[in-house]
Amino acid sequence: MRQLEGPRLIVAMDFNNAEDCLKTAHQLSPQDCRLKVGKELFTACGPQLVEQLMTLGFDIFLDLKFHDIPNTTAKAVAAAANLGVWMVNVHAAGGRRMLEAARESLSGYAETPLLIAVTVLTSMTESDLADTGVVASPENQVLHLANLARDSGLDGVVCSAREAQQLKQTCGKEFLLVTPGIRPVSAQADDQRRIMTPSEAVAAGSDYLVVGRPVTQAPDPSVACRDILASLPGARR
Numbered sequence: 001m002r003q004l005e006g007p008r009l010i011v012a013m014d015f016n017n018a019e020d021c022l023k024t025a026h027q028l029s030p031q032d033c034r035l036k037v038g039k040e041l042f043t044a045c046g047p048q049l050v051e052q053l054m055t056l057g058f059d060i061f062l063d064l065k066f067h068d069i070p071n072t073t074a075k076a077v078a079a080a081a082n083l084g085v086w087m088v089n090v091h092a093a094g095g096r097r098m099l100e101a102a103r104e105s106l107s108g109y110a111e112t113p114l115l116i117a118v119t120v121l122t123s124m125t126e127s128d129l130a131d132t133g134v135v136a137s138p139e140n141q142v143l144h145l146a147n148l149a150r151d152s153g154l155d156g157v158v159c160s161a162r163e164a165q166q167l168k169q170t171c172g173k174e175f176l177l178v179t180p181g182i183r184p185v186s187a188q189a190d191d192q193r194r195i196m197t198p199s200e201a202v203a204a205g206s207d208y209l210v211v212g213r214p215v216t217q218a219p220d221p222s223v224a225c226r227d228i229l230a231s232l233p234g235a236r237r
């Protein structure tokens with residue numbers, strides 16, 4: 001059975017400049033959390049900043065949610081592997097051939113990033129899905145896309161913690177569940193819709209918790225981070 005090692009908390013470094021990002025990174029510890037670099041930070045600062053964060057000792061989840069034709073997606077995933085990130089993601093809605101091409105692109109590497117697929121964004125409700133032409137509940141659509149990702153050889157999915165219990169039962173314990181939309185009890189939901197508290201998410205089966213604004217916009221990000229860790233059930237932090 002896969003042993004999950006290292007911190008389960010992933011802090012979303014959603015900044016538009018390197019200075020603010022590095023200031024916050026210096027307040028956090030690689031023993032407590034990993035870092036997520038998403039579209040805003042990567043577009044503003046590029047791979048050089050990813051390398052700087054790795055030099056500080058952090059594992060990096062490169063959250064660029066690749067969604068393109070199979071060839072383009074596969075090459076982007078390979079570029080992420082060359083960068084040395086810990087985790088990278090694609091959109092499950094890109095379909096089976098795209099997912100398999102992404103998986104295949106990592107076959108020549110001795111050490112590969114974890115490859116996961118985004119299912120239904122945690123900001124989306126059933127009505128948002130309907131606007132895109134998908135007539136399904138978020139739970140059913142997440143399940144459908146998670147099965148597709150697993151059958152295509154991916155390591156796990158991004159989903160909301162609300163779907164975690166069912167996905168662990170259906171896709172198996174080894175299939176990784178990475179859950180944004182995490183909000184401590186007193187935090188505001190912001191634009192997130194399918195949310196859970198950190199402790200609820202872990203109890204539901206989430207393997208990795210993605211938390212952005214409740215940490216990065218806190219008066220002291222290190223305190224916010226440790227408060228979340230202290231609230232988690234079980235031994236694994």
Ligand SMILES: O=c1ccn([C@@H]2O[C@H](COP(=O)(O)O)[C@@H](O)[C@H]2O)c(=O)[nH]1
Nearest residue numbers: 012038120121122180181210211212213
């Ligand atoms: O379904 C998804 C996929 C990715 N995200 C990303 O996670 C963080 C969440 O930040 P918060 O400030 O804690 O809301 C953000 O970078 C998103 O791009 C997601 O929220 N939902």
